[in-house]
Amino acid sequence: MFQSSTQSLNRPQIYNDALQFMDNPPADCKVTILAPSEHFKIRALTMDKLKLTLGYREGKKAAGAHLRGIKENEPLTVAQAIGGV
Structure with missing residues (x-):
């Protein structure tokens, strides 16, 4: 403790x-930073399970898209990875 x-x-x-x-x-x-989109409003210490689950899913989606981009030698921006742009 x-x-x-x-x-x-x-x-x-x-x-x-x-x-x-x-x-x-x-x-x-x-350094590649994968972060939630600007539209995803969540506080660092939230205990809201729905918000945490949505944030996790968004991060997982962005990471997967980024890794696919690396394999293709075309890294994506975070906005592209989460379908924003």
Whole structure:
């Protein structure tokens, strides 16, 4: 329990470090961000099972489309992957 308490206290720093890494990856690293569309409104700590299920499905769909694009050497944007554009 002590470890999870410590992790909770460090969560904002870990989150900010991750964002910084994604914005400024090392030169030999390519970062692909798969995120929900702007139309998908959900809070980070929601307990709403329907919203969580819909978010999971959207993410799974976007990841699958992205991986298919990689196989075809044509990576998709997130909007394309979820059928937005």
